[in-house]
Amino acid sequence: MGFDPAWLALREPADHAARDPGLMAQAAALVVEGEAVIVDLGCGTGSNLRALAGALPARQSWRLVDHDPALLAAARAALSAWADTASTGDDGALELVRGRQSLTVRFLQTDLTADLAPVLEGAQLVTAAALFDLCSPAWIGGFAAALAVRRLPLYTALTYDGVEHWSPAHPADAAVLAAFLSHQRRDKGFGPSAGPAATQALADAFASHGYAVTRAPSAWQLGPAQSGLVASLAAGIASAAAEAGLDPATTTAWAAARQTASAAIGHEDFLALPQA
Secondary structure: OOOOHHHHHHHHHHHHHHOOHHHHHHHHOOOOOOOOEEEEEOOOOOHHHHHHHHHOOOEEEEEEEEOOHHHHHHHHHHHHHHOOEEEEOOOOOEEEEEOOEEEEEEEEEOOOOOOOHHHHOOEEEEEEEOOHHHOOHHHHHHHHHHHHHHOOOEEEEEEEEEEEEEEOOOOOHHHHHHHHHHHHOOEOOOOEOOHHHHHHHHHHHHHOOOOEEEEEEOOEEEOHHHHHHHHHHHHHHHHHHHHOOOOHHHHHHHHHHOOOOEEEEEEEEEEEEOOO
């Protein structure tokens, strides 16, 4: 499945504001300056790098991984615009300077359901954002095993947890959410998705390999300042609910009523640390 770069740009400020700062600081402290790589899975347009880079050492090396070549191209463009200076090295890597920091960014187009060895090669930290709710519990279990063999830490942010509070309330809130959650558990390319149970699946999988796991809430808090995101989010939820079988008249009316609503949309951040 693919994502629209415009949607990813719309949600980026809310994503960055929602992250748990303590968990992000713990993850950043794991990164030692040098050639070891920070691997970002399902990188989209590079939002996770932009969120983390400022907390990391002055010299950074990244591997951005996505299945969609169009998103990798969008990431290259967005990161070049974000940086103070950007150039392309002889090996195709993007060389960025932003403030005191210099970053080497390489891009890997691959299917994460295939061999993870090239993805994880030379990694120091594995990261992701808004990814694991799209993955199946079985895939999460295999992924945790692959990291455990290499004793790699995982930091992931903004995994959807299925908790939504819209204001003002609407008579169709419960029905729309139930249909949306049903849709979210469909196969998104990794097998039947864990959906809102993904963080628990991560916790169980990594704990079974002796990792210490920490979870922290990172809900979107959306109001008038995020009206564009609210409207787009409501339209997307309504469309998915209709695809899941809810009466389209109900979903259309619900989305229309949500154009100027406020919402708290639940997510969780997660950190898994290998133990000695």
